[in-house]
Amino acid sequence: MSDATGPDTFDGPTPDNALRQAKKTSGPMLAADGTPLKKSLSRALRRQKMRALMLIAPLLLFVLVTFIAPIADMLFRSVENQIVSETLPLTTEELGNWDGQGMPPEAAFEAAYYDIFLAAERKQHTRLGTRLNYELTGASSLFRKSGRGLDDIGEVYQDQFEDLDENWDEALPWLELMGDPDWLAEQQEWAADEDGRQPRFELRDGIEEILPTTAREFAAFARFQQVEDQKNLLEEEPWSAVHTALYTDLAAGDMSSYSGPRADMLQAADALVASPEFETVSFLDGFEEIDEDWMEPPIWQTIKLYSPNYTSGYFLNSVDMQLTPEGAEARPDNERIYMLLFKRTLFMSMVITFSCILLGYPVAYILSNLPMRSANLLMILVLLPFWTSLLVRTSAWKVMLQQQGVINDVLVWIGLVADDSRLTMINNQFGTIVAMTHILLPFMILPMYSVMSTIPPSYVRAAKSLGATNWTTFWRVYFPQSIPGIGAGSILVFILSIGYYITPEIVGGTTGTFISNRIAYHISSSLNWGLAAALGTILLAVVLILYWAYDRIVGIDNVKLG
Amino acid sequence: MPDTGTSDAFVAFERVQKSYDGETLVVKDLNLNMPKGEFLTMLGPSGSGKTTCLMMLAGFETATHGEIKLDGVSINNIPPHKRGIGMVFQNYALFPHMTVAENLSFPLEVRKIGKSEREKKVMRALDMVEMGAFGGRRPAQLSGGQQQRIALARALVFEPELVLMDEPLGALDKQLREKMQFEITDLAHRLGITVVYVTHDQTEALTMSDRVAVFDDGRIQQLAPPDELYEAPQNSFVAQFIGENNTLEGVVKEISGSRCTVQLDGGEVIDAMPVNVSKVGERTRVSIRPERVEVNPDLGEGAHTLKAKVKEFIYMGDIFRTRLSVAGNEDFIIKTRNRPDQVRLSPGDEVTIGWLPEDCRALDAQ
Numbered sequence: 001m002s003d004a005t006g007p008d009t010f011d012g013p014t015p016d017n018a019l020r021q022a023k024k025t026s027g028p029m030l031a032a033d034g035t036p037l038k039k040s041l042s043r044a045l046r047r048q049k050m051r052a053l054m055l056i057a058p059l060l061l062f063v064l065v066t067f068i069a070p071i072a073d074m075l076f077r078s079v080e081n082q083i084v085s086e087t088l089p090l091t092t093e094e095l096g097n098w099d100g101q102g103m104p105p106e107a108a109f110e111a112a113y114y115d116i117f118l119a120a121e122r123k124q125h126t127r128l129g130t131r132l133n134y135e136l137t138g139a140s141s142l143f144r145k146s147g148r149g150l151d152d153i154g155e156v157y158q159d160q161f162e163d164l165d166e167n168w169d170e171a172l173p174w175l176e177l178m179g180d181p182d183w184l185a186e187q188q189e190w191a192a193d194e195d196g197r198q199p200r201f202e203l204r205d206g207i208e209e210i211l212p213t214t215a216r217e218f219a220a221f222a223r224f225q226q227v228e229d230q231k232n233l234l235e236e237e238p239w240s241a242v243h244t245a246l247y248t249d250l251a252a253g254d255m256s257s258y259s260g261p262r263a264d265m266l267q268a269a270d271a272l273v274a275s276p277e278f279e280t281v282s283f284l285d286g287f288e289e290i291d292e293d294w295m296e297p298p299i300w301q302t303i304k305l306y307s308p309n310y311t312s313g314y315f316l317n318s319v320d321m322q323l324t325p326e327g328a329e330a331r332p333d334n335e336r337i338y339m340l341l342f343k344r345t346l347f348m349s350m351v352i353t354f355s356c357i358l359l360g361y362p363v364a365y366i367l368s369n370l371p372m373r374s375a376n377l378l379m380i381l382v383l384l385p386f387w388t389s390l391l392v393r394t395s396a397w398k399v400m401l402q403q404q405g406v407i408n409d410v411l412v413w414i415g416l417v418a419d420d421s422r423l424t425m426i427n428n429q430f431g432t433i434v435a436m437t438h439i440l441l442p443f444m445i446l447p448m449y450s451v452m453s454t455i456p457p458s459y460v461r462a463a464k465s466l467g468a469t470n471w472t473t474f475w476r477v478y479f480p481q482s483i484p485g486i487g488a489g490s491i492l493v494f495i496l497s498i499g500y501y502i503t504p505e506i507v508g509g510t511t512g513t514f515i516s517n518r519i520a521y522h523i524s525s526s527l528n529w530g531l532a533a534a535l536g537t538i539l540l541a542v543v544l545i546l547y548w549a550y551d552r553i554v555g556i557d558n559v560k561l562g
Numbered sequence: 563m564p565d566t567g568t569s570d571a572f573v574a575f576e577r578v579q580k581s582y583d584g585e586t587l588v589v590k591d592l593n594l595n596m597p598k599g600e601f602l603t604m605l606g607p608s609g610s611g612k613t614t615c616l617m618m619l620a621g622f623e624t625a626t627h628g629e630i631k632l633d634g635v636s637i638n639n640i641p642p643h644k645r646g647i648g649m650v651f652q653n654y655a656l657f658p659h660m661t662v663a664e665n666l667s668f669p670l671e672v673r674k675i676g677k678s679e680r681e682k683k684v685m686r687a688l689d690m691v692e693m694g695a696f697g698g699r700r701p702a703q704l705s706g707g708q709q710q711r712i713a714l715a716r717a718l719v720f721e722p723e724l725v726l727m728d729e730p731l732g733a734l735d736k737q738l739r740e741k742m743q744f745e746i747t748d749l750a751h752r753l754g755i756t757v758v759y760v761t762h763d764q765t766e767a768l769t770m771s772d773r774v775a776v777f778d779d780g781r782i783q784q785l786a787p788p789d790e791l792y793e794a795p796q797n798s799f800v801a802q803f804i805g806e807n808n809t810l811e812g813v814v815k816e817i818s819g820s821r822c823t824v825q826l827d828g829g830e831v832i833d834a835m836p837v838n839v840s841k842v843g844e845r846t847r848v849s850i851r852p853e854r855v856e857v858n859p860d861l862g863e864g865a866h867t868l869k870a871k872v873k874e875f876i877y878m879g880d881i882f883r884t885r886l887s888v889a890g891n892e893d894f895i896i897k898t899r900n901r902p903d904q905v906r907l908s909p910g911d912e913v914t915i916g917w918l919p920e921d922c923r924a925l926d927a928q
C-alpha cells in the first residue's frame with residue numbers, strides 16, 4: 001500500500017521540471033556555454049526523443065503498413081464510388097440536369113452511347129455493370145449486352161460513310177482531317193522505326209469548333225489507341241462511335257465554308273447526310289433495340305443516384321436501407337439481412353462473453369489460490385487449447401455435437417433422448433456458442449487469474465475476522481476487487497468474438513453465422529468490397545462505442561491485465 | 563512455566579501443536595493462559611511460529627493437536643467470522659474499494675446493526691484514533707500511519723473483547739512507530755480490551771506489554787512481565803534475545819542454594835546465581851548485563867573481579883560503550899553512564915572489572 005503522494009509532487013531536478021522552471025523565470029537562463037538553458041535542454045531532450053523514435057520506428061512502420069493503412073483503405077472503400085462518374089462522365093453530367101422523374105432526355109441516351117461505347121472498348125462496362133448490379137438487379141447483364149449492342153448504332157453510319165468514300169475507313173485521312181499537321185509529321189517520323197515514345201495525338205486548331213462531337217470522340221479514340229493499347233495511330237481505323245459523332249456534327253452544321261485538309265471528303269459526307277436517303281437511327285431506338293430495360297426509369301435513376309464520387313449507399317445497404325430518388329428508405333422485408341446479423345452477432349457475443357465469465361471465474365479463482373506447483377499444472381490445462389489448431393478444435397466440436405456425434409450417442413445410450421429425436425446442437429446458434437465459448441475461455445481466464453493473484457489473502461481474512469460469512473466476504477470484498485479482471489477478460493472475449501469468423505463458418509450453419517461471415521462472403525465471393533468495407537466499418541464503430549460505454553460505466557483504468 | 567491459572571483465563575492455549583506439512587512441528591506444545599484485559603506480546607525471531615499461533619486463535623489455521631479456549635469455551639470448531647475477535651494485519655488489509663467509513667461500517671453491517679447506530683459507532687471509532695475527518699477517503703489516499711490508525715479503528719469498532727495484532731507497526735518509520743506504540747497501549751487500557759500482539763521488535767514488546775511471551779523454535783521460551791524478562795531471563799536464548807548481554811562459558815564447580823561457582827574456560831573461577839543449571843560438572847553459560855558491570859569495582863563482599871583489556875571505546879552521548887577482552891571473550895561489552903567523574907578508557911588499558919553475583923546468571927549452555 002502506497003503513501004498518499006500526489007502524482008506530480010516530484011519537484012527534483014527532472015528535465016520536465018527544469019523546463020517548467022525555465023518558463024517561470026523572466027529572463028532566459030543560460031547554460032554554461034552561454035546558450036539559453038531552455039534551448040540546450042530541449043536540444044538534449046530532442047536527441048533522447050529521436051533515439052526513442054528510432055527504437056520504435058520498425059514497429060511503427062510495420063503497424064502503419066500492415067494495420068493502419070489497410071484500415072484507412074477500408075474506411076475509404078466504404079464510401080468510395082468513383083467508378084460511375086469515371087466510366088460514364090458524359091452521362092452523369094447529362095443526368096445531373098434531369099429531375100429523376102419519368103424518362104431522361106434523349107441527350108442522356110446520346111451521352112450513354114458514347115460513354116458505354118468507350119467503356120466497352122476499355123472492357124470496363126462489365127465492372128460498372130457489376131457495381132450497379134449491387135443496387136439494381138439486372139444492371140450487370142444490361143451493361144454486358146449493351147457493350148456488344150451499341151456497335152449496331154454506329155455501324156449504320158460507318159457503313160454509309162464508307163460506301164460514299166473508302167477513305168472514311170482509313171486511318172490517315174482521318175488523322176489529316178482531325179490531327180495537328182506538326183504532330184502528324186512527328187508521328188510519321190516515329191512510325192518509321194517505332195522507336196521511343198509515340199508522340200501524343202493533338203487535335204488540329206479549329207477543328208473543335210467545326211466538328212465538336214467528332215473532335216471529342218476522335219480524341220478519346222486516339223488516346224485509347226495510343227496510351228492504353230499502345231498501337232500506332234497511323235494503322236488504326238477509327239471505331240464506329242467516331243462515325244456516329246461525325247454524323248451528329250454534319251447533321252447539325254454546314255461544311256460548305258470548310259477549306260482545311262480533306263475538305264472535299266468532308267463536304268461530300270455533309271451532302272450525303274443532308275440527302276433524304278441517308279439512314280439514321282435515334283439513340284433511343286438503338287438502346288431500346290439492345291434491351292427494353294433502357295426504356296424504364298430505374299436504371300437511369302440508379303446511375304443518377306450513384307453518380308457522385310462518394311456515396312452513402314454501402315452504409316445504407318449495411319443497415320438494410322437503400323438510396324432512392326426520394327432519399328434513404330428501408331429495404332423490403334425480404335431483402336433485410338444485415339441488421340439481423342448485427343443484432344445476432346452482438347447478442348451471441350454477449351452470451352459467449354457471459355458464459356466465459358461463468359465458466360472462467362471459478363477456474364481463475366482456484367488457480368490463484370492454489371500453491372504454485374499445482375497452479376502451474378492447471379494453467380497448462382487452461383492453455384492447452386492454444387496448442388491445438390483452431391480448425392482442429394472447431395472440428396472436434398463438430399464431432400462432439402453432431403446428430404450422430406458423441407454427446408447425442410451418450411444421451412441416447414443413457415435413455416435421455418430417443419434415437420429418432422436426437423438433439424440438433426450443431427450448425428445453429430447453440431453450436432457456435434458452445435464452440436466459441438470453449439475457444440475463447442483462456443482469454444477470459446488469463447486476465448482474471450492475473451488480477452486475482454494480486455488480491456492478497458489478508459483481505460479475505462480481514463473480512464472474516466470482522467464477522468463476514470464466506471459469501472459476504474466473497475461478494476463484498478473479493479468480488480469487487482476481481483472486477484478489473486472480469487472487465488479485461490470481457491473486453492477481450494467480446495471484441496474477439498464480435499469479429500470471429502472461422503468457428504461460426506464451420507459450426508454456425510445458417511442461424512449461427514456472424515456478420516464477419518457475411519463480410520468474408522462479400523470480400524471473396526460477391527466481390528462487393530464496398531459493402532464489406534461498410535459492414536466492417538460499422539463493426540469497428542460498434543466496438544469503439546462499446547469500449548467508450550464501458551469506459552463511462554466501469555472506467556477503463558479498472559481494466560487490469562495483472 | 564508460570565501460569566495465571568486456568569480458572570480465570572480468558573484466552574487459553576492447551577497443549578497446542580501445529581504442523582503445516584505433516585513433517586515438522588511449527589508450534590510445539592504451546593500452553594498459554596491470559597486473563598481478561600491483559601496486553602500480551604508474542605516476541606520472537608522470524609519463523610518462530612508467532613503468526614501461526616495468532617492465526618490459530620483467529621481461526622484461519624486449525625491446530626493439529628490441542629485446544630484453544632476463549633472465555634472457557636473451546637473454539638476449535640468455530641469458524642473465524644463467529645469468533646468475534648478483532649484483528650489488525652501487518653499490511654492493514656483495508657479494503658481498497660471502500661472508503662474509510664465504509665471499511666469501518668463493514669463489520670457493523672454484517673452484524674446487522676441499524677444505519678444510525680452504525681454511523682454513530684463509526685464516528686466514535688474514527689474520533690478515537692483522531693481520524694474523524696477522513697471518513698470519505700479511500701485507503702490509498704492515506705499515509706501509512708493513517709492507514710494503520712484506520713485498521714486499528716476497524717478492528718475495534720465492533721467492540722471485540724479480544725484484539726489480535728500481527729506486527730501492526732512493522733511498516734512504519736521509527737518515530738511514527740513509537741508514537742503508535744503509545745497510542746495502542748493507551749487505547750487498549752482505556753477500552754479494557756485483551757490484546758495479543760505479535761512483534762519481532764523487543765523494544766516494542768518491552769514498552770507495550772503487560773507480559774511478553776518469547777517464542778523460539780515453536781515454543782514459548784519464557785512468559786513474564788518485561789522487567790522480569792530483562793532482569794531474570796530463564797535461559798540463554800531469552801538472555802541473548804532480550805537486550806544486550808555478555809556471556810562467559812564455563813563448567814559448574816559447585817552448587818549451594820542460590821550460589822554456584824563456575825570455572826570459566828580460561829581458568830578463572832567466578833560466583834554466579836544458578837538459574838538453569840542442575841548439577842556439578844555441567845557446562846554453563848554465564849550471562850551478565852553490560853550496565854551491571856563496574857570498572858575498578860568497589861563492590862564489597864562476594865563480588866568477583868576479573869582482569870580485562872580495553873579493545874574499543876565508543877562515545878555515545880548519554881553512555882559510554884566499551885568493548886573489552888575478558889576471559890577469552892573478545893566481545894565483552896560494558897556500558898557506563900556519562901558522568902563527570904566517570905573514567906574514559908582508551909584501547910590498550912588494562913582494568914579490573916566486577917559485578918554482584920546476583921547479576922551473574924548461570925544459564926544453559928545451549
Ligand SMILES: Nc1ncnc2c1ncn2[C@@H]1O[C@H](COP(=O)(O)OP(=O)(O)O)[C@@H](O)[C@H]1O
Nearest residue numbers: 582583588606607608609610611612613614615
Ligand atoms: N501457510 C503455511 N504453509 C506452510 N508453512 C508455513 C505456512 N505459514 C508459515 N509456515 C512456516 O511456519 C513457520 C512459522 O511461521 P510463522 O508463524 O509465520 O512465523 P513468525 O510469524 O514467527 O515469523 C515458518 O517456518 C514458516 O515457513
Ligand SMILES: [Mg+2]
Nearest residue numbers: 609612613614
Ligand atoms: Mg509473522
